[in-house]
Amino acid sequence: MYKKFLLIMSLSSVMAVAQAKKESFNYPPHKLTDNGWVNSNIGEIFVASEGSLTFGKLSVEGGKVSLPFKSDKGSNNVNLSFTTPVTTTAYVSFLMKVTNISKVEEYKATNGTDNVIQPAYFINFSPDQGSKLSVSRFGVAKKGDKFVIGIVNATGGAQIAKNVYGETPKEYNVGETYFVVMKYDMTGDKGITSIWVNPSSTTEPIPNHTTDAGGGKTTKKQPQIASISLRQTKNKMASVDIDEIRLGSSWADVFPTILSTSEVNTDATKLISNTSVKDNFKVLKNSKVEIYNASGHIVKSVNAIANQEINISDLNIGAYIVKITHDNKTSVVKIIKQ
Numbered sequence: 001m002y003k004k005f006l007l008i009m010s011l012s013s014v015m016a017v018a019q020a021k022k023e024s025f026n027y028p029p030h031k032l033t034d035n036g037w038v039n040s041n042i043g044e045i046f047v048a049s050e051g052s053l054t055f056g057k058l059s060v061e062g063g064k065v066s067l068p069f070k071s072d073k074g075s076n077n078v079n080l081s082f083t084t085p086v087t088t089t090a091y092v093s094f095l096m097k098v099t100n101i102s103k104v105e106e107y108k109a110t111n112g113t114d115n116v117i118q119p120a121y122f123i124n125f126s127p128d129q130g131s132k133l134s135v136s137r138f139g140v141a142k143k144g145d146k147f148v149i150g151i152v153n154a155t156g157g158a159q160i161a162k163n164v165y166g167e168t169p170k171e172y173n174v175g176e177t178y179f180v181v182m183k184y185d186m187t188g189d190k191g192i193t194s195i196w197v198n199p200s201s202t203t204e205p206i207p208n209h210t211t212d213a214g215g216g217k218t219t220k221k222q223p224q225i226a227s228i229s230l231r232q233t234k235n236k237m238a239s240v241d242i243d244e245i246r247l248g249s250s251w252a253d254v255f256p257t258i259l260s261t262s263e264v265n266t267d268a269t270k271l272i273s274n275t276s277v278k279d280n281f282k283v284l285k286n287s288k289v290e291i292y293n294a295s296g297h298i299v300k301s302v303n304a305i306a307n308q309e310i311n312i313s314d315l316n317i318g319a320y321i322v323k324i325t326h327d328n329k330t331s332v333v334k335i336i337k338q
Helices: 006-015 161-165
Strands: 021-023 048-050 063-067 076-086 089-100 115-117 121-126 135-143 146-152 158-160 177-185 192-197 209-211 225-232 239-248 262-265 280-283 287-292 298-304 308-311 318-326 329-337
Touching: 021 076, 063 225, 076 089, 076 239, 089 121, 115 161, 121 177, 121 239, 135 177, 135 192, 146 161, 146 192, 146 209, 158 161, 161 209, 225 239, 298 308
Parallel strands: 262 329
Antiparallel strands: 021 239, 048 063, 063 239, 076 225, 089 177, 089 239, 115 158, 121 135, 121 225, 135 146, 177 192, 192 209, 280 308, 287 298, 287 318, 318 329
């Protein structure tokens, strides 16, 4: 039986209400600093502009903020604080449209061990409410006429490509709007940043990319996250539109339930024959089957008929997520490859 996690989401929202915060920039053409943001240094003034970004079923309001490339200006940051500082897991979600990459650094890595210059970032977490201190620096690098996303946890020159961009960076289109979630996890020994692009689950899925890289070595984790920061700089930055920022301490705080296309099956045996798999499992209904690894990359896709065997003998041992679409319903099942 399929069961939507509406009740769980409602309860989570009540429990997390103290942390949740939303910014829709619904005050164009006024300054961000007149509407709850704090300038962390002197420079370009951030102003909300007309025309909200749109994405799927998400209802947006007001305006957006544009971060254009400034050839004659230094860097400038503006911070929006969390309701209260977060000491466990900090989340932000936002709509993003990269509009120009002509000045952006080219992604040139030929393999995952090559050093690359970290991308010019335009959004990040900060441990306080009004400075340039930052972790989870989120930026883009040019790859032909497309771009790839990179994250670095702190300052520091060249980084290993796979730590910044992932093993096989996904390419994204200039001029297209994406829904992004970013998380900074302080619960372990290291500060760890994870990102998701266009997630569709009301429960936290496997991220597209996770890293603790920064400063040329493992980054000392921050004791708290108190704000999110937007940044403009003349140093090889993309022109970007940002909208619908949500801040919180849980996935439920920052994921709009209207974007959910997934349902979770409480009885996996009605979808597949077995979840502990050596070589094969059967799909019990006519379905589109997509298998994702722990890094969030798709490793197999099959249009299957009822009772068709799916062979995964070529996959490495470990956990995988199986996304099964049947009769316009999408379910997610975790399997263990032995």
